Amino acid sequence: MPDDLVPDDLWERIAPLPPIRPPRRHRYPGRLPADDRAALRGIVYVLRKNVSRRDVPAERTGCGGVTAWRRLRDWTEAGVWPRLHEVLLAELRKAGPLDMDDAAIDGSHIRALKRGAHTGPSPVDRARPGSKHHLIVDRHGTPLAVTLTGGNRHDVTQLTPPLDAIPRIRGVHGRPRHRPGRLFADRGYDYDKYRRILRARGITPKIARRGVPHGSGLGKTRWVAERTFAWLHQFKRLRIRYEIRADLHLGLLQLTAGATAPAPREARRWLGR
Known part of the structure; x- marks a missing residue:
């Protein structure tokens, strides 16, 4: 086979x-x-x-x-997919390609055809039921954490949950790494309250300001989050939510993010893209 x-x-x-399954009769x-x-x-x-x-x-x-x-x-x-992601991130950190000094965060709307938990009227799809993926990646676009919310949730309200979802990444001697040094984000996260929250966690915020002309230069670093979304959403099963149960859709998303973690280029080979 x-x-x-x-x-x-x-x-x-x-x-x-x-x-482990229970023993059989x-x-x-x-x-x-x-x-x-x-x-x-x-x-x-x-x-x-x-x-x-x-x-x-x-x-x-x-x-x-x-x-x-x-x-x-x-x-x-049973939490298999987050543990898989943690194992792969530890292997990456041991090998060296994982760079958590800089990280980027972003959100992306998807359509939810069957409603269910973590859905809401999408502001970018004429209030149709939708969900939202929130993703944080390292400097090279490796997914560090993914979360799922309703389509009507504002990006800035989901700034800290993906940070909390980053596992404690081992792989080298010393204390496990679980937070980036700097976090890049677009204008949707431009609130001084959340800048203070990041600084309290020891993270330097690099967030674009609203009301100023484009050309801040932050896009040179945070574009990797959009690229990773493009990789994940090549799968129609992730681009459109068919599962009523939010945990099953999130499980598929975590499986794909975990398979993308060893090296984004290998994700095409592992998942047949």
């Missing part, structure tokens, strides 16, 4: 993370559960092809779409 949906290097990192074991790697193939297939779980081909993935959906639910509730 082809394993192109889940390469060996990705599976080696994910395999230790899912929770000995006398009447019933049908054996689907292999975890096969279930992950089904999850990635839905992410890549944007199909219903009923349309997942068992002959290619090794399990049915309903099984893949249940495994996505269980692993999301």
